[in-house]
Amino acid sequence: MSLDAIKYYRSFEAGQTLIWSGDRMEFVASVVTGVATLSQVMEDGRTQTVGLLFPSDFVGRPGRDTAPYNVVATTDLLMCCFRKKPFEDLMAKTPHIAQRLLEMTLDELDAAREWLLLLGRKTAREKIASLLAIVARRDASLKMLPAAGKLVIDLPLTREAMADYLGLTLETVSRQMSALKRDGVIELEGKRHVTIPNFDRLIEEAGDDTDGGIPG
Amino acid sequence: MSLDAIKYYRSFEAGQTLIWSGDRMEFVASVVTGVATLSQVMEDGRTQTVGLLFPSDFVGRPGRDTAPYNVVATTDLLMCCFRKKPFEDLMAKTPHIAQRLLEMTLDELDAAREWLLLLGRKTAREKIASLLAIVARRDASLKMLPAAGKLVIDLPLTREAMADYLGLTLETVSRQMSALKRDGVIELEGKRHVTIPNFDRLIEEAGDDTDGGIPG
DNA sequence: TCTGCATTTTGATCTGTGTCAAGGTGGGGA
DNA sequence: TCCCCACCTTGACACAGATCAAAATGCAGA
Incomplete structure (x- = not known):
């Protein structure tokens, strides 16, 4: 079995919220076309975007099941989705996928830290x-x-x-x-x-x- | 072979820089006692700390060999180090370690994103x-x-x-x-x-x- | 084509935090 | 014990960016 066997597509319009912070996450996904944001909102409404998702970027976290951020389409958006359970099973059997995911997560961490410098000092x-x-x-x-x-x-x-x-x-x-x-x-x-x-x-x-x- | 077999300890004084951004990283490590910071410095001297390292936290990135940040001891510090090559070999053979590292990296990413909200909006x-x-x-x-x-x-x-x-x-x-x-x-x-x-x-x-x- | 509304631009003013400048404080070494 | 020096606090003032307020733009639908 491969990733291709369990994938499906969903599309969203510009402005639509795909996922609300706190929601149960049924799937993980990657962006095919379009752009989305990850954002955090304080009780009084102050909002901070914590990540931009471009084509090829990945959303979702195997091993956790509630979403920590809002995910909002800022343009029309096409996502390639995988139901979480089959994806996790596949990951357990395929070290290559886990490895790739670690690599992507480390890149995201670098990008987040670059943004810390931007927000704090620029x-x-x-x-x-x-x-x-x-x-x-x-x-x-x-x-x-x-x-x-x-x-x-x-x-x-x-x-x-x-x-x-x-x-x-x-x-x-x-x-x-x-x-x-x-x-x-x-x-x-x-x-x-x-x-x-x-x-x-x-x-x-x-x-x-x-x-x-x-x-x- | 286990992690214990390849580890060694190093201690540092408060104020000492353990690693300079751009340095070749010979080891990965985790904090035993004390606290250190990861920081980024702009050409004109503006400085932003991008992470705090408490006991049990991990520094270093299997698969990359130059340090992206300065690592500075802010108190007297004891680190438990692993030479990078043996650590990477061990990781390749022991899926559990890679899994644990992914989990820690995801936690760090969450912490970094929490900090984005702090720097941007608080x-x-x-x-x-x-x-x-x-x-x-x-x-x-x-x-x-x-x-x-x-x-x-x-x-x-x-x-x-x-x-x-x-x-x-x-x-x-x-x-x-x-x-x-x-x-x-x-x-x-x-x-x-x-x-x-x-x-x-x-x-x-x-x-x-x-x-x-x-x-x- | 015209209208209406969301989005953006621009202006005037305010304010939180930065900058510059003196003093305080306390712990380690002579 | 006393002094020194790094670290911290406090004050006065400046300024980048926020806030409040209008007006301009441009696109979707009639």
Whole structure:
């Protein structure tokens, strides 16, 4: 038996919440197309996004059965799902899958820790530049293109979703986007379509070491 | 062959850096006694602590050989080390160890994501209360006592180390510690010895759901 | 095409935390 | 015992980003 034998697909519309924090998780899944967020909400409504899910990213945790976060589609989304029990059984019999899962989890941990630095120490402008860089890198890697020179992306997030990920307000996000446009770091057509004329310049603005930040 | 057969011990003094970011990692290790931090430093010196290591916590990553963070002893520290190669060999032969490592990594990921909420959305006062709660929980669990009612802890961190973990300045940390003392949430003897007369009150100040935050 | 509403931008002002600058405090070594 | 120095506290002021408030944009549906 292989993973292919137990998989099925589900699609969701932009804005839909796939999973509520505290829900029983019946499946694990990976993103096929589209983008989703993992987010945590405080009692008074303050919201922090704790992870972005791009195509190929994995959600769900074998061995635990209630969801720790809200999972929300920020674009139309297609997920490839596996019922949890068969997936766990398969994992127990196939060390390769467990190994791969450990590797992915370690990468997620690195990404989370990169984000700790961003939230704890970066300015609003650096935060925006960092987010644009991450989206551009993921987008380039999907298209099997190098993340360098001139890049064009469509932001998969509203200004509010960006704010929730960056620990800012949507007004500050909007102002800093305008400032980066004014300074020629980006060009905007509409609200979502972004041209990055010089990726290295964007990386400088992000305050990351010049060697390039998050791998993958 | 077992883990016991390949382990050895090393001790470090408070303030010592065990591992520099970028160093070749010759070993993986776990904390026996004392506390250490994982931290990331930007080119201009801004520092963010991305993890606290208490007794039983694990450092190092089978499969990667350069350290991604600085590891610094914040108290006198005893580590139990395993040379990386033998550890990896053992892991390949012993699925149980890999399984345990995945579990620990998932817990670390949860802790990192809890910290994202703290850094992105909590006030300075909530941040301090959250840190005190985490230290108190870990300390209680070491002593096999329930984390409730009246608790007494010795902070394993200087004000500056607290600031680096909380994304604040040391002055703000100091002011908020004084404010929590003034408001009767904590009592201070010296700079490090803290009495928490009512743990539930502290949790409220931390802004966490009343059910109690990070397990373990 | 026009309308309505969600989303975004921009402006004015406020505030929490950072920055700069003095003092305090206490524990280890002479 | 006393002094020194690292660590901490407190004060005054500055500023990045939050908050409150309007206006502009642009897309979906009539």
